Amino acid sequence: MKSTEKIIALTGGTLINGTGEKPRKDATVQVKGNVISEVGRGIDLPQGTDIIDVSGMTLLPGLIDAHVHLCANGDPSMLSMIQHPLGLIQLMAARNALNTLEAGFTTVRDMGAVMGFAISLKRAIGMGIARGPHIVTSGKIISQTGGHADFHLPSGISFGHMSRIADGPDEVRKAAREQIRDGADWLKICSSGGVMSPTDPVDTRQFTVEEIRAVVEEAAAVDKSVASHAHGTTGIRNAVIAGVRTIEHGTIMDEEVTALMSEKGVFHIPTLAASHNIIAHGRESSIPEYAMAKAEQIAEHPARSMMLSHRGGVKVAAGTDAGTPFNRHGENAKELELMVEAGFKPMEALMAATKIGAEAVGLGEVTGTIQRGKWADILVVDGDPLRDIKVLQDRSKISLVMKSGVIEVRRGL
Numbered sequence: 449m450k451s452t453e454k455i456i457a458l459t460g461g462t463l464i465n466g467t468g469e470k471p472r473k474d475a476t477v478q479v480k481g482n483v484i485s486e487v488g489r490g491i492d493l494p495q496g497t498d499i500i501d502v503s504g505m506t507l508l509p510g511l512i513d514a515h516v517h518l519c520a521n522g523d524p525s526m527l528s529m530i531q532h533p534l535g536l537i538q539l540m541a542a543r544n545a546l547n548t549l550e551a552g553f554t555t556v557r558d559m560g561a562v563m564g565f566a567i568s569l570k571r572a573i574g575m576g577i578a579r580g581p582h583i584v585t586s587g588k589i590i591s592q593t594g595g596h597a598d599f600h601l602p603s604g605i606s607f608g609h610m611s612r613i614a615d616g617p618d619e620v621r622k623a624a625r626e627q628i629r630d631g632a633d634w635l636k637i638c639s640s641g642g643v644m645s646p647t648d649p650v651d652t653r654q655f656t657v658e659e660i661r662a663v664v665e666e667a668a669a670v671d672k673s674v675a676s677h678a679h680g681t682t683g684i685r686n687a688v689i690a691g692v693r694t695i696e697h698g699t700i701m702d703e704e705v706t707a708l709m710s711e712k713g714v715f716h717i718p719t720l721a722a723s724h725n726i727i728a729h730g731r732e733s734s735i736p737e738y739a740m741a742k743a744e745q746i747a748e749h750p751a752r753s754m755m756l757s758h759r760g761g762v763k764v765a766a767g768t769d770a771g772t773p774f775n776r777h778g779e780n781a782k783e784l785e786l787m788v789e790a791g792f793k794p795m796e797a798l799m800a801a802t803k804i805g806a807e808a809v810g811l812g813e814v815t816g817t818i819q820r821g822k823w824a825d826i827l828v829v830d831g832d833p834l835r836d837i838k839v840l841q842d843r844s845k846i847s848l849v850m851k852s853g854v855i856e857v858r859r860g861l
């Protein structure tokens with residue numbers, strides 16, 4: 449759907465604009481074409497304006513999930529990936545993108561997709577072939593041999609279509625250039641072990657600082673950034689020293705590392721929903737034993753590390769890791785509930801999924817807040833998320849979702 453210069457006004461709602469300012473009652477947000485043209489009270493609306501009365505409801509910026517895997521469905525084992533023809537995985541990703549949009553998330557950053565499919569999906573959405581959020585995407589994950597995204601099974605059989613294995617600065621540099629050639633907006637690496645990979649302890653380092661630096665240099669050369677999967681402190685520190693922009697998971701933080709991140713303006717995306725869902729579903733759920741053991745080993749850490757970052761002045765953005773076991777696309781707002789449970793105020797959780805989220809994924813200039821000139825990415829909720837953050841998970845309360853001025857969801861309005 450292409451935007452027109454049509455004018456739409458959402459009137460009478462309580463506005464939470466995403467900047468952290470106090471809510472404003474009886475606000476009007478005027479949209480012209482694909483951008484927000486006016487925000488305030490008692491705005492003179494031109495003749496012909498399509499007025500939508502949202503009295504009693506809350507107006508928010510469209511939400512942002514800074515870490516998803518659109519190609520993965522939330523199945524207990526990653527092995528489900530090899531059961532499907534690749535074309536089917538692409539179609540599933542399209543369905544996952546639509547679920548996400550309909551849940552009020554107008555922007556996601558995909559942190560690793562089979563065959564780099566999130567890149568095609570982004571193009572398909574841009575062409576109007578599929579419906580979904582704005583997508584910022586990393587293509588394939590760059591991992592060392594035996595690293596978190598090296599999907600060789602113990603038999604030696606590999607399902608490596610989600611990652612690019614590379615070792616040594618030269619090869620890693622080439623892997624980075626390949627992702628850029630294929631259309632990635634970001635580069636994603638793994639600088640520590642992970643939960644869903646069988647043989648690498650979560651707190652070990654992966655890639656040397658020199659290798660990570662090679663990726664960062666290639667990204668910087670074309671004005672792009674690098675995200676690093678990192679659980680343990682050494683892996684986090686190495687990635688930060690080498691110049692990555694976001695730390696994914698950041699499970700085991702300490703004060704030294706948060707000080708370094710704060711100083712360098714590196715974002716932390718704690719992905720609380722990922723380990724929460726693994727632990728909540730437990731050993732009966734056919735999640736592999738090694739993954740259960742690792743998730744249990746770090747269970748207490750994600751929430752604690754998020755608050756350590758927060759207190760240390762690190763910007764924390766909301767990201768679910770949707771696609772990991774039982775972590776379904778469309779249930780992304782669970783992350784905000786978990787952030788509040790861990791110690792964030794509801795307003796802080798909302799900012800993590802709006803303004804800070806936009807900054808983290810590199811779209812801070814264009815989305816994440818309801819301000820004049822920004823993309824018209826807007827969510828109307830029938831309820832008050834500052835009172836009950838869980839209202840964002842109730843699909844029946846998601847009354848309107850607008851993306852770039854186009855109304856994608858309209859329920860009872």
Ligand SMILES: [Zn+2]
Binds near residue numbers: 516
């Ligand atoms: Zn992930």
